[in-house]
Amino acid sequence: xxxxxxxxxxxxxxxxxxxxxxxxxxxGRIELGARAGxxxxxxxxxxxxxxxxxxxxxxxxxxxxxxxxxxxxIGGGGNLFGIGLFVQPEIVFSQNSYKIQPDGEAxxxxxxxxxxxxxxxxxxxxxxRVQAGPVFNVMNKYExxxxxxxMTPLRPSVGYAIGxxxxxxxxxxxxxxxxxxxxxxxxxxxxGDQPLAQDIRGSLSSWSLGLSWLF
Numbered sequence: 001x002x003x004x005x006x007x008x009x010x011x012x013x014x015x016x017x018x019x020x021x022x023x024x025x026x027x028g029r030i031e032l033g034a035r036a037g038x039x040x041x042x043x044x045x046x047x048x049x050x051x052x053x054x055x056x057x058x059x060x061x062x063x064x065x066x067x068x069x070x071x072x073x074i075g076g077g078g079n080l081f082g083i084g085l086f087v088q089p090e091i092v093f094s095q096n097s098y099k100i101q102p103d104g105e106a107x108x109x110x111x112x113x114x115x116x117x118x119x120x121x122x123x124x125x126x127x128x129r130v131q132a133g134p135v136f137n138v139m140n141k142y143e144x145x146x147x148x149x150x151m152t153p154l155r156p157s158v159g160y161a162i163g164x165x166x167x168x169x170x171x172x173x174x175x176x177x178x179x180x181x182x183x184x185x186x187x188x189x190x191x192g193d194q195p196l197a198q199d200i201r202g203s204l205s206s207w208s209l210g211l212s213w214l215f
Contacts, residue, residue, distance in 0.1 A: 037210025108147025
């Protein structure tokens with residue numbers, strides 16, 4: 001999985017470098033910008049040990065910040081009825097909070113921070129766009145803010161994103177997106193120094209709504 005991640009990341013960076021060179025020669029167009037918004041994330045765990053028997057994870061509304069780019073491949077005329085194909089590499093920082101309660105334990109509050117790199121293919125029709133592509137997770141950090149139960153992610157993941165956006169005016173874009181995982185994440189759960197479970201597999205999925213500004 002790590003080898004696949006680094007190969008995919010290297011391919012994405014190589015593609016971005018080549019398109020940047022084309023843009024400098026007047027053969028393409030790159031828009032850069034930023035996005036901020038809200039996300040709702042669900043965390044579900046499965047397992048046969050006592051840590052996941054009756055395990056509950058109650059999520060709260062989170063937020064995200066992103067550095068975004070939009071690179072024109074073909075078409076994409078500036079008129080109202082323009083059609084084009086784009087690639088959208090991004091770097092997204094997200095934060096969510098959870099209340100978790102393994103069976104027989106008190107409620108703990110967990111703050112989760114993630115850094116993801118989506119590389120999406122985007123089809124533009126008039127002012128609307130649809131996007132889809134892989135999402136490479138480079139960081140999952142769990143921090144216990146209340147209680148004794150702690151979680152530790154054991155590996156990064158590769159997921160996917162599907163979304164749609166609408167170009168408003170002056171580079172402003174409203175973006176809605178769903179993010180899922182191809183495989184369940186591996187985590188360990190402990191209470192202080194006492195392990196409750198190892199290699200618990202859990203799934204993460206999220207909906208996000210953001211406002212971008214590109215120039």
